[in-house]
Structures are given as structure tokens and as C-alpha cells.
Amino acid sequence: MAKFYGIIGYSVTEETSPGVWTESITERNYYGDVIRNTRRWQPGEGLNDNLTINNIISIVADPFAYQHFHAIRYIKWMGASWKIDNIEVQRPRLILTIGGVYNGPQT
Numbered sequence: 372m373a374k375f376y377g378i379i380g381y382s383v384t385e386e387t388s389p390g391v392w393t394e395s396i397t398e399r400n401y402y403g404d405v406i407r408n409t410r411r412w413q414p415g416e417g418l419n420d421n422l423t424i425n426n427i428i429s430i431v432a433d434p435f436a437y438q439h440f441h442a443i444r445y446i447k448w449m450g451a452s453w454k455i456d457n458i459e460v461q462r463p464r465l466i467l468t469i470g471g472v473y474n475g476p477q478t
Contacts, residue, residue: 373405375428378447379467380477381439396444396478403430403464413471424453426469429461436465445473452477 381397407427412420428446430436436443440460445452446469456470 373408375403375405379443380445381442382444383439383442396476398478399435401430403428421471423471424469428467428469429464430467431463432465440465444475
């Protein structure tokens with residue numbers, strides 16, 4: 372089983388001024404294991420197919436991860452940012468299923 376150390380991005384809502392809430396990205400580093408390492412080409416609407424990886428990464432979670440697991444947006448792995456499709460809580464770990472490339476806001 373391969374080891375993982377990398378960044379996970381959270382979209383956290385903060386009150387910037389009274390009554391005004393904005394989303395900001397918070398990145399944190401985690402250790403874990405790569406449980407499954409697969410990829411597939413998914414036909415897209417354009418000329419080229421879309422690359423989707425179906426990897427499962429198990430991270431050792433801290434209290435912040437447990438409180439904000441619903442806000443996890445992406446994981447940085449193998450030089451790219453990937454969106455998280457599914458999160459399973461299995462204390463003391465979070466099991467993350469990775470999907471396609473993440474194109475949203477980052478820090």
C-alpha cells in the first residue's frame with residue numbers, strides 16, 4: 372500500500388463583516404494511505420475524453436477534519452488538484468474517494 376502526504380482544501384464560510392458571509396479556502400496537510408489507485412477515461416462533450424481517477428485515500432484525521440469533513444473540496448495529489456466525490460468517516464480516519472480534476476477556487 373502506497374503512502375500519502377499532501378494538502379486537502381476546505382471551503383470554510385467566514386463572516387467578513389456584520390451580516391456578510393464569504394467562502395474562503397483553507398488548506399491543511401495530512402498523512403495517510405492510498406488504498407486504491409485506478410484511472411479511467413470518461414467520454415466528454417468535447418473532442419477529448421475527461422480523465423477521472425477513482426482512487427481511495429485514507430487519511431489520519433484531526434479534530435478540524437472531523438468538524439469540517441462536509442467542507443472538503445479537493446485534494447492535491449500527483450501534481451494536480453482533484454475533487455472529492457465521497458467521504459466516509461471511519462474513526463480515526465476519513466476515507467476519501469477522488470473523482471475528476473478540480474477547477475474551483477484555491478489558495
